Amino acid sequence: xxxxxxxAHDLAERVRAHLCKIAGQSTPITYQxxxxxxxxxxxxxxxxxxxxLEVLIEQDAAQSRPLIAALVISKAREGLPAPGFxxxxxxxxxxxxxxxxxxxxxFHEAECATATAFWRTNSP
Numbered sequence: 001x002x003x004x005x006x007x008a009h010d011l012a013e014r015v016r017a018h019l020c021k022i023a024g025q026s027t028p029i030t031y032q033x034x035x036x037x038x039x040x041x042x043x044x045x046x047x048x049x050x051x052x053l054e055v056l057i058e059q060d061a062a063q064s065r066p067l068i069a070a071l072v073i074s075k076a077r078e079g080l081p082a083p084g085f086x087x088x089x090x091x092x093x094x095x096x097x098x099x100x101x102x103x104x105x106x107f108h109e110a111e112c113a114t115a116t117a118f119w120r121t122n123s124p
Contacts, residue, residue, distance in 0.1 A: 008048075008051045008052055008055050009055055011038075011040075011048060011049075011051075011052040012052040012053075012055035012056050012059070013124070014038055014052075015034070015038065015049070015052045015053065015056060016056055016068055016124055017123075017124065018034065018037060018038060019034075019068050019069075019071050019072070019119065020068070020119050020120075020122075020123040020124065021123075022071065023068070023071060023115070023116050023119040023120040024116075024120040026116050028070075028071050028072065028073040028079070028112060029071060029072055029073070030072070030073055030074065030075045031046050031049055031050075031072055031073075031074060031075075031082070032046070032075065034049060034072055035048075035049050049072075050082070050084055053069040053072060053085070053088075054069075054084070054088045056068055056069045057069050057085070057088045057089060057092060057094075058088070058092055061089075061092035061093065061094055062092075065118065065122075066111060066114040066115035066117075066118045066119065067089065067094065067111050067115055068115050068119050069081070069085060069088075070085070070108060070111040070112040070115045071112060071115055071116065071119075072085075080104060080105060080108050081108060083099035083100070085099075085108075086099035086104055086107070086108075087099065089107070089111075094111075095107050
């Protein structure tokens with residue numbers, strides 16, 4: 001039987017590969033569209049994706065790379081990632097502030113631009 005951690009890391013690598021492909025387009029992708037593109041199976045497809053994105057945030061922060069997870073946004077949050085993105089970015093020391101405040105939008109805009117520029121040329 002496969003452990004949840006192994007599954008999350010495997011999915012994280014699939015997510016990273018897909019996000020690297022779209023980084024050159026400079027257009028974020030919604031959680032739902034990413035789940036569909038990766039053919040994730042219910043139940044809890046968005047939760048599966050969220051766990052994988054948190055793995056990517058931890059990996060990127062540990063390697064001092066731009067957060068590729070910034071390319072994934074919530075349809076319901078007007079172009080921002082879900083609050084969990086900001087919570088995880090704060091846990092790894094990359095974000096300070098309120099996930100619903102103006103600092104979240106400022107941080108995300110900068111991180112998304114940096115991640116797009118970096119990941120379009122630095123595929124795994």
